[in-house]
Amino acid sequence: MADHPRPRRRGQGELEALVLSALRTADGPATAGWVQEHLGGDLAYTTVITILTRLLDKGAVTRERAGRSFVWTPAADQAGLAARKMRKVLDAESDREAVLASFVTGLEPDDERLLRALLGHTPADGDEED
């Protein structure tokens, strides 16, 4: 540090944004070490951990235990991650209707024709209700 010009002291928000953007460039969950490395070693490991923990409190990131440390995921990516996990669950079940009552089931070719006829040939605004 002695021969370096002392880095400008950055605000908390700025550091959090830096860490978060670094995490977003990761391909999947990343460790704090990866984040630190990706930020160019500019920040101490403990600082990265502190910032990540602060982001966790804010709900901006999530973490999962992997071995002895944690891996971190930006929260904005959670929906995509959940979608991928869900697809894995569903694809593993050969007969998922057995467990999950899904909205529609598959269509046979005849069904498709029948369905188009049903939807096409009824009065569009003749909605009488009981």
Next chain:
Amino acid sequence: MGVFVFLPLVLPLTAWPVARLAEQHLHPRTATRLLTGVAAVMALCSTVCLALAMVVGTAQLPGNPLPDGWSDPEVRAAVPYDEVAGQAAIPALCAVVTACARELWRHGRVRRRAHRALAGLPGTSVAVLPDAVPYAYALPGGRRDRVVVTTALLACLEPAERRALFAHERAHLAARHHRFLLTVRLAALANPFLRPLRTAVSYTAERWADEAAAGAVGSRRTVATAIGKAALVSRGTPAATLAGLAAPGPVPRRVAALLGPAPAVRRRPPVFTSVGLAAWGAAVGTAVSVMSSANSAVTMFLVLKAATPL
């Protein structure tokens, strides 16, 4: 007890007519409850009978842990064709128990995994997943019941149709349809003659949710178009097939039913119609099934008690 001990194994046949007629002639809620109840009772009775025959069969095996007196001729006389029936009941009951245990385990596993997949998301009742594959389903249990839907499915629906979709899935959750579905699946594993009831209930439960959704959004046609659009956009989805159904498949039948008049809510079907007679036939079959299995169980208990040296 004579051949009565075997009656509950074949009495599920008396429920076939109502399984066939209920979906068109009864309100889906009535049909679901009736068929599930019949299936549950008949499956239980048929399993009791298998267990009774198995006791007799096991007692004849060399080295069995049962009391010696249980292989006496008096006990064996309680079950007709005791040699064949007793021996056949052992693998049959093992198969039933294994299949049911596997089904329960699988049910729990899929639900657990699905909840775990959603664990990172905020705990809202609807989970919208960014996915190019269109699907939607109701996920019961966990910290709270959830409706899972993908952006691909929502994108193809109008706002009113989305409301219909959510109302449909919420109806599944509110009425605990997964319990009906699990019950009939287990029943069909316990006695293969109950399979038509399983097929019928998985259809009537969907119809029940459709009708509830139609009530919630105030338009039967909106629900029909939502189902139609969702089915057309998700065709070719490899995992979403329910093969082996006679044409026309369940989706066009549901749409056609929604485009027709609303089903009448009746306490019980009128007696002198085909569906009324079928329902009564199934009720009588269930009652006979209960009586003969109860009779067999009591008789067997007394016979075994008399044969057990104290």
